Amino acid sequence: MTITASPAQAATPKCNGLGYVVGTWVQDWDIEHDMVGYAPVYNPGPNMTWKCTMAPGLTNHWGVRALQTSLNSCYLSVIKTPLKVDGSYGPKTKAAVDLAQKWHKITRDGIYGPQTAAAMYHRTWAIEGPPGAKNAPGHWGCARLGVIQSGV
Numbered sequence: 001m002t003i004t005a006s007p008a009q010a011a012t013p014k015c016n017g018l019g020y021v022v023g024t025w026v027q028d029w030d031i032e033h034d035m036v037g038y039a040p041v042y043n044p045g046p047n048m049t050w051k052c053t054m055a056p057g058l059t060n061h062w063g064v065r066a067l068q069t070s071l072n073s074c075y076l077s078v079i080k081t082p083l084k085v086d087g088s089y090g091p092k093t094k095a096a097v098d099l100a101q102k103w104h105k106i107t108r109d110g111i112y113g114p115q116t117a118a119a120m121y122h123r124t125w126a127i128e129g130p131p132g133a134k135n136a137p138g139h140w141g142c143a144r145l146g147v148i149q150s151g152v
Helices: 062-074 091-104 114-119
Strands: 017-027 035-041 122-127 138-148
Touching: 017 062, 035 062, 062 091, 062 122, 062 138, 091 114, 114 138
Parallel strands: none
Antiparallel strands: 017 035, 017 138, 035 122, 122 138
C-alpha cells in the first residue's frame, strides 16, 4: 500500500522539529494568561510555522515525540492505549492520529498535516498569574495551536 500526499500536504513543508507555541482554545480548564506548549513545527526558531506535515517513516524525531505526548495526554480516551513516546511515526502512531482525526470529523489518513494540527489539542502548560510572570504556578492541559512565539 502506497500513501500519497494530497496537494495541500505536498505543498506543506515537512515538520523538522518542535517549537514553542501559544494555545488559543482551552479544553477542560480556563486560564487567561500565558498558555504555551511544544508541538511539531517546520523551521524551529523565530520564523517557524506549525503548518507542517509528518507521516509514517520518521524515526527519532522531536516533532513526533511532541505529537505522541499530545495524543497520550489529550486523546487517551480516544486511542485507548498509550503510545510509547519514542519519536518514531510507526503504525501505532498513524492509527492514533487516524482515531484523533475521526474524533474531530476531519479527513482520516493517519498523516499529521495542517488540518490535523489545527484541529488537534496539544499538551500545553498554562501559567497562573499576570502575563509574563516568572516561576508562577500553573497547570498542564490541552489546547489548540495558535500564535507562534519565537525564541526556542
